[in-house]
Amino acid sequence: MTTAPVTGSVEDQPRDVAPSRRLRSRRRLTAFDLFSGAGGLTQGLQDGGFRVLGAVEFDRAAGESYVLNHPKVRLWNSDIRTLDASKLLASVRLRPGELDLLAGCPPCQGFSHLRTLNRTRDVLDERNDLIYDYLRFVRELRPKAVLLENVPALADDRRMTHLIEGLIELGYPADDGYRILNAADYGVPQRRRRLVLLVSRDGPILSSFIVRPVATVRDAIGDLPVPGNTGDALHDMPERRSQKVTELIRSIPLDGGSRTDLALSRQLPCHKKTTGFRDVYGRMAWDKPAPTITTGCHNPSRGRFLHPEQHRAITLREAALLQSFPPDYQFAPAAGKERIAAMIGNAIPPRFVQEHTRGAREALLS
Known part of the structure; x- marks a missing residue:
């Protein structure tokens, strides 16, 4: 598809928005969903205006549920540890650096408060190390921004420190890029404290879109x-x-x-x-x-x-x-x-994700 050339002088163009900014604002931002579950994160991204190109989920039943609701998204119903991130990117016709947002929620049961009260369980739970596969995908895909959601206890785990260090090495200044937030402050009819890391190559993307009144x-x-x-x-x-x-x-x-x-x-x-x-x-x-x-x-x-x-x-x-x-x-x-x-x-509450896409869109389209 070709785009017709812009005609007329500069004076003929609207003065409130520069042509280049106007074209950027029309672009549909792209996203990829890791550890997608039944699709709550994808639903929130789509509700926020992102086009989700692909998703990865290991559980078979969750994958079936995902496909029922998001049939146009390519799903890899596989163990993420066996997947080549660069091949997945190529299959959705993108090159490294072109994806707008890589989003994901590595399984959080291994970081839950009740489990981490027992440090032996924390060390042995192999699900905790899946966060390194998230980092591996960031390294291979080089997205313009990354979004990670998890339980607050992850903030005190050594793996979070390694993740932050890895992101910084890759050019994402993530040392001040995460917050502990309550989903009830973002339109979700539920008290749910979550760790949210949202950062672009230019710096942290901090959401301030607290919704009032609280949903009940x-x-x-x-x-x-x-x-x-x-x-x-x-x-x-x-x-x-x-x-x-x-x-x-x-x-x-x-x-x-x-x-x-x-x-x-x-x-x-x-x-x-x-x-x-x-x-x-x-x-x-x-x-x-x-x-x-x-x-x-x-x-x-x-x-x-x-x-x-x-x-x-x-x-x-x-x-x-x-x-x-x-x-x-x-x-x-x-x-x-x-x-x-x-x-x-x-699941990640879709409304919670949707509210955070506002800040992401502003950062990526600016």
């Missing part, structure tokens, strides 16, 4: 029908509870109540033995953000995952909405409830 549980799921016969398989998946647990759930006060509100005689024996994990068997509050949506989001024994007023845990559709996925986002149905809950809980 009511905003996200308040209009949903009672599950069971809605026609949405993700919303209608049944739950199975013992009679004892069902009675416990019914006794939890509505709209933010907790098992700690009950008399000791009405609490489960296992709950009487500990003063920790106080959110277990707690209800969400309608007019507050949800707690962090985790891989156990469908199970009230794993956190504050009871519906504000209905006597049940939140459904997988409700969990996806609280993660800011679109209402029609699909997950591979054959994966089963546990695997889908893991995909949702491990």
Whole structure:
């Protein structure tokens, strides 16, 4: 495709924006998604105006879910450690240095707070070293900017120090390029603290687009029908509870109540033995953000995952909405409830990513 030459004198052009700047602003920025999961990061990038050219994800069910929602993006459903980064770049018809944004979230379970309390686990968990494959892709692709999202505990891990040093050696001044942010400050109806590193070759890209008012549980799921016969398989998946647990759930006060509100005689024996994990068997509050949506989001024994007023845990559709996925986002149905809950809980909230693309776009188009 050829572009017609600009005609007329300089005086004929609009004076508010220079022609070169105007052409740059029309360019669709490109991105590549590493450790894509079911596609939350890709969704946020696309919502923010980026064209995602390719993605890498090891898990088969997550890859199937990714393809259901992003069929036009080329997905490598493979172990990233076996992939040649330069060949992937060539397959999407780019050369080193041409990609606008390399984004990714290396698996974070190995960096989680509960796991890093045990230093032996931290050393042995091989998933932690996948962050070096992220750095390898930066080295081979030489993108104009990089985005990495992970749990806050990564900031205190030696691998983060090595990553920062590696990025600096490659020309990305990343020593001041990361922040610990709360997704609730960026339009996500959920409290979720995450480490975000966003830096270009020119320096850190710092986002200041805090959204007010804060989105709430009511905003996200308040209009949903009672599950069971809605026609949405993700919303209608049944739950199975013992009679004892069902009675416990019914006794939890509505709209933010907790098992700690009950008399000791009405609490489960296992709950009487500990003063920790106080959110277990707690209800969400309608007019507050949800707690962090985790891989156990469908199970009230794993956190504050009871519906504000209905006597049940939140459904997988409700969990996806609280993660800011679109209402029609699909997950591979054959994966089963546990695997889908893991995909949702491990995802990056698309709205969180979308807000950060604003700063990235401004930096890359300036």
